[in-house]
Amino acid sequence: MSRTSPQPGGPTRQRLIDVAIELFQRHSVAGTSLQMISDELGLTKSAIYHHFRTRDELLSAVMEPLIAEVEALVEAAESRRGARARADHLLVGYATLAASHREVVALLTGDPGVVALLRTRQEWADIVARQLRLFADVEPGLGGQVKAAVVMSGIASAAGVDYKGDYNDDGNSDGGGDFDEAALRDELIAAGRRTLGLRAPHGGG
Amino acid sequence: MSRTSPQPGGPTRQRLIDVAIELFQRHSVAGTSLQMISDELGLTKSAIYHHFRTRDELLSAVMEPLIAEVEALVEAAESRRGARARADHLLVGYATLAASHREVVALLTGDPGVVALLRTRQEWADIVARQLRLFADVEPGLGGQVKAAVVMSGIASAAGVDYKGDYNDDGNSDGGGDFDEAALRDELIAAGRRTLGLRAPHGGG
Known part of the structure; x- marks a missing residue:
């Protein structure tokens, strides 16, 4: 040492x-x-x-690339026509991000230290608010806002869970507790669509 | 002072x-x-x-009454017949608890300190695992587990959000940003039922 x-x-x-x-x-x-x-x-x-x-400088460096990806997603989603198409575009991207950065995304919504940092970085808080609004716009009133909060936090937390059982679709029995990132992403998208009341697009809408 | x-x-x-x-x-x-x-x-x-x-003794005192309520809920839910009826019973009770104890419930799922304490209290970890299983049993495989995690964490986080706008149904205009506990509870239940694919029971099932 x-x-x-x-x-x-x-x-x-x-x-x-x-x-x-x-x-x-x-x-x-x-x-x-x-x-x-x-x-x-x-x-x-x-x-x-x-x-x-400082620790906050280090935390910022942890968050920076993730926030940049969310910002790009939010911008792409906002350019779509229709509240449902916008929400679905964001959902697919967010679930993909969550499945591929499981640890950081779980941190992003659960930790008071991150919430406090977001408060001091207005441009980051704005991105999160735009993300939440895109999900909430699917349904007017409190119902839309509650479902948006459930999807945002629920997907982030669910991505970080250590699931038990063999959920790998590859047919190989390579020893339980295993599933691939794509399977997790697909289930996060399915859960989010259910919560928001979105249908899976037919073809490639 | x-x-x-x-x-x-x-x-x-x-x-x-x-x-x-x-x-x-x-x-x-x-x-x-x-x-x-x-x-x-x-x-x-x-x-x-x-x-x-110690701080953990104090944290235990914070958590104790909440865990006791969840345990009673889990036991009542487990006594129902059918996976959907069990999940719905638990969901209604959990959303009611979350809406009436917004701060503590949000703490319960987001904070690593709470997760660490749960690990040292096997009887508490068992209650949380039983709760998760009741939600997950609605659908086999990874899909059921992911939706259960989204509902558990999503409801706890969404209960703690400071919603903007006047969502109070009582007809009084007592100054925006206001909604009552019952309205929040109902929206948490609606979101959870959507995610888990449960219908609202007709009559009083």
Whole structure:
């Protein structure tokens, strides 16, 4: 176990981000210190400071790529015609994102530290509000807003669950508790469509 | 601002629990110390120790009544005949509980500190697992499990949202952003039934 300063081949920014995601999930954002992250990697705190000055800077780096993907999705969805087509476009993209970034997405809706950070980053809060509105616009009033909240949080949480049983469609019996990302994505989309009252498009609408 | 020892008419157990819920929500469980709770109430730490030795003891006291209600619900649901009737009975009770205990229920599913505590209390983890199974049994395979997770987490999160607009059915215009608990409960039930593919029972089934 060596305690080293930053050096070529040393700790990359990405390794710090990966360990941060793991510890944020296990201890929540507020329960994770930069010290804990450096301990986990066997580094000094100054090796982290080279990349991130504060925990919120590190959290921002975790969230940034995800928020950028959501923004692109929201913009593509908003360009569609009709509330149902817009909601469905966003749902398919969001479920795909959730299935392929299970840990980060689960963090995004559940952790008060993330909620607090969103409050300080107006442009991020705006993206989340636009996403919620696209889902809520399918149905007027409180019913639409409640279903939008169920879909947003429910999909994020459900993506992070460790499902038991062999749900892999590939026919290989490669030892239970297994399912592929595509199967999870499809089930998240099916659940979201049910909740919002959307039908699966026929052909490729 | 007085710093007092426990005394008649002083800090009650319930006041500590109420402040804890507020701080757990704002800072997450891991981000809240007994010190922060005593500061919030203007008390010494020893005044808290009189009631709770550790943060987990306090968190347990927050969760205990809620888990007891869920257990009663799960038992009543399990006594019904048919997977759909069982799921619907549980859904109605869970949505009612979520609408009337919005803050605590939101905490229950989102916070890693709560998840960690559940892991150490096997009898609580068992109740949550039975609840999830009752929802999942409506549909076989991964689809049923994903929809159960969306309903469990989605309802808990959606109950905690601060909805904008005047959704109060009572006809009084008592200043926007208002809706009653019954309206929220009904919308949570409607969303859950959609997700699980349950119909509203006719008459009083």
